[in-house]
Amino acid sequence: MLTQISAAACHGGTVLKLAHASPLLGCDMKLSVFLPAGAALRPSDAAVDAAARLPTLLFLSGLTCNEDNFITKACAVRTAARLGLVLVCPDTSPRGLGIAGEDDSWDFGTGAGFYVDATEPKWARYQMFSYITRELPALLQAQLPVDPLRMSIFGHSMGGHGALVCALRNPGTFKSVSAFAPISNPINCPWGHKAFGGYLGTDNKDAWKAYDATELTRGYSGPEVPVLVDQGAEDSFLKNGQLLPDNLVAAAASNPRMHLEYRLHKDYDHSYWFIQTFIDDHLEFHHKHLTA
Numbered sequence: 001m002l003t004q005i006s007a008a009a010c011h012g013g014t015v016l017k018l019a020h021a022s023p024l025l026g027c028d029m030k031l032s033v034f035l036p037a038g039a040a041l042r043p044s045d046a047a048v049d050a051a052a053r054l055p056t057l058l059f060l061s062g063l064t065c066n067e068d069n070f071i072t073k074a075c076a077v078r079t080a081a082r083l084g085l086v087l088v089c090p091d092t093s094p095r096g097l098g099i100a101g102e103d104d105s106w107d108f109g110t111g112a113g114f115y116v117d118a119t120e121p122k123w124a125r126y127q128m129f130s131y132i133t134r135e136l137p138a139l140l141q142a143q144l145p146v147d148p149l150r151m152s153i154f155g156h157s158m159g160g161h162g163a164l165v166c167a168l169r170n171p172g173t174f175k176s177v178s179a180f181a182p183i184s185n186p187i188n189c190p191w192g193h194k195a196f197g198g199y200l201g202t203d204n205k206d207a208w209k210a211y212d213a214t215e216l217t218r219g220y221s222g223p224e225v226p227v228l229v230d231q232g233a234e235d236s237f238l239k240n241g242q243l244l245p246d247n248l249v250a251a252a253a254s255n256p257r258m259h260l261e262y263r264l265h266k267d268y269d270h271s272y273w274f275i276q277t278f279i280d281d282h283l284e285f286h287h288k289h290l291t292a
């Protein structure tokens with residue numbers, strides 16, 4: 001059940017901070033949600049009116065983030081309000097599980113769930129792929145005017161990887177997918193080696209590939225899904241080989257079912273200043289596909 005922590009009027013709608021117990025992750029989770037004008041959180045025992053359901057966009061944040069970063073820094077609300085889009089911003093990992101070492105690194109453990117379902121016993125509660133694709137949508141649909149047939153997904157960095165993987169592993173679930181500076185080929189970068197080795201085991205390379213956007217793009221055979229990727233040319237993580245977007249672009253070019261638009265922007269870095277600059281393009285892109 002979703003419970004309200006706070007609510008603030010914004011651009012005619014409401015920015016909510018919500019919380020819920022997660023049986024899947026074994027902890028309480030928080031999320032931020034923007035609801036356009038007229039939409040509201042419903043009590044758990046009151047049905048949501050089917051006619052009131054709205055197109056919905058899930059945003060997955062990057063390393064070190066929680067449910068606040070995107071909603072407070074991306075300047076997305078004004079345009080989401082104009083387009084009538086629900087925005088959902090989940091957290092990036094379970095928190096406070098008491099696993100030894102969970103808070104030791106900024107790129108593994110807390111704040112760095114990598115949107116995979118961990119198979120290593122120590123991290124067995126790190127089921128962020130199932131959280132984003134199963135547990136969270138069910139909670140949203142029960143109490144918010146979220147239309148399960150009109151959902152899209154986007155994200156930044158680790159969350160860009162997550163958005164691509166959630167869409168490509170669940171053909172037909174999301175109408176469109178986009179990413180800012182995604183970790184595009186984690187099986188070939190240091191962040192991916194650390195996270196996938198820790199969560200999936202160092203030897204299980206087939207499991208790694210099943211969470212790799214470049215590998216999934218190469219083998220994708222589902223319904224055509226439009227993909228938009230924006231990348232800053234001055235992004236330090238691009239320069240040090242963590243993001244590898246060229247591998248994703250090459251994989252998409254080899255697969256006629258993939259429609260990837262990739263834009264490299266000179267001067268821009270990895271930050272939310274970059275996201276803020278191009279956020280309206282992403283919201284318009286998703287709105288177009290959610291309402292086609």
Ligand SMILES: N[C@@H](CCC(=O)N[C@@H](CS)C(=O)NCC(=O)O)C(=O)O
Binds near residue numbers: 062063069106270271
């Ligand atoms: N280690 C650095 C870099 C982490 C980083 O750049 N995180 C990106 C995602 S990969 C981010 O969105 N940071 C939060 C923010 O800018 O609000 C930190 O702790 O901030």
